[in-house]
Amino acid sequence: MIAVPESLPDDLILLKHLLLLASEQAAAKDARIEQLQEQVALLRHKLFSPKSERSPEDADSPQLAMFNEAEELIEAPAAAPSEAEAEAEAEEVVAPVKRRGKRKPLPANLPRMEVIHELPEHERTCACGACKQVIGEETSEQLEIISMQVRVIRHIRKTYACKACETAPVTADKPAQLIEKSLASPSVLAMLLTTKYADGIPLYRFEKMLSRHGVDIPRQTLARWVIQSGEQLQPLLNLMRDKLFEYPVLHCDETRLQVLHEPGRDPSTQFWMWVQSGGPPDKPVILFDYTASRAQEVPLRLLDGYRG
Structure with missing residues (x-):
């Protein structure tokens, strides 16, 4: 509201001057309100509008220059801000500065190789002629990955025979392999x-x-x-199933699965992948079982012996 003095002067010229001053104050307040409304609208647009939309700041055409009015008014130099304007500017929220996250250290269990960097010989001599001595060091770590190395293991089995008699030769055994003759x-x-x-x-x-x-x-x-x-890996699967059945809670569910090449079945036929999960919370057990149906016999077979 515009402040009105308790008593108005009787002089007509002075009264006109007061009315003119009140009118200028009202016009300045209306302009300030309109400017603040435009700033609020602009901030709402930046906060809540889709990020794919172009910001009015990116508009270079004359038709879109009208949307830059709020920014131009902010950047325009003002003569002398009033106390109310100074308080309003002081209350403006300053955007927080995004700080860079702290880098996590590399795992301590990884093997480490030290590379020592020394000063060249010509830089170890001081300007006074004395030899510089080591007083400290700076350490930094860098992750290195050794690419896949492919090599061939040759198994050479020695054959032994007795020259004194005609006993059959004996060949050394080769360690058992996961897949023989592979x-x-x-x-x-x-x-x-x-x-x-x-x-x-x-x-x-x-x-x-x-x-x-x-x-x-x-x-x-x-x-x-x-x-x-x-x-x-079937023995390991049996141990995992035993661990799964030790706990009182078990989750079992099936998911549709389409297999294009299945002997004796149409490609559009639905198959099922049954999933069982449970076990210790810190080491959960998850087992998959592929079946051609979701009949009752499938969960009865999967949960045979479970008392949870």
Whole structure:
């Protein structure tokens, strides 16, 4: 509201001057209110509008220049701000400065190799002629990854025979292999299963990874290795199921699955992947079972012997 004096002067000229001054104050207040309303609208637009929309600040055409009025009024130099305007500007919220997050240290269990950097010989001599001595050091760490190394393990089995008699020769035994008469060592099978099931890399991509090292193994062979490895892991699966059945709570659910190439079945036929989860909270057990139906006999078979 405009302040009105308790008593008005009788002089007509002085009275006109007071009315003119009151009118100027009202016009200035209306302009300030309109400017604040435009600022509020602009801030609401920046906060709540979709990020894909162009900001009025990016508009260069004359038709869109009218939206820059609030920014132009803010940047325009003012003559002398009043006390109310100074208080309003002091109450403006300052945007918080986004601080950079603290870098997490590298795991302490990783092996470390130290690389010592010394000053060159010509920089170890001081300007006074004396030799500089080591008084401290600065340490920083950098993560390094050694790329996959592919090598061939040659198993050489020595054969022994007795020259004094005609006893049959004896050949040294080779350690038991996970897949007998196969090119795959345990490390290759471990990496194959990890990349496929933990990292989600298809077999054809693993085939290309080996081909870059000059090893040509078709994906059909890789698929056979996966199946044979699964058969060898059946004892581990039994132990996981025993651990799963030890706890009183177990979750079991099925999900539709479409298999394009299944012998004796139409490609549009639905299959099912049953999932069982439970076990210790810190080491949960999750088991998958592939079936051709969701009949009652499937959960009865999967939960046979469970008393939870």
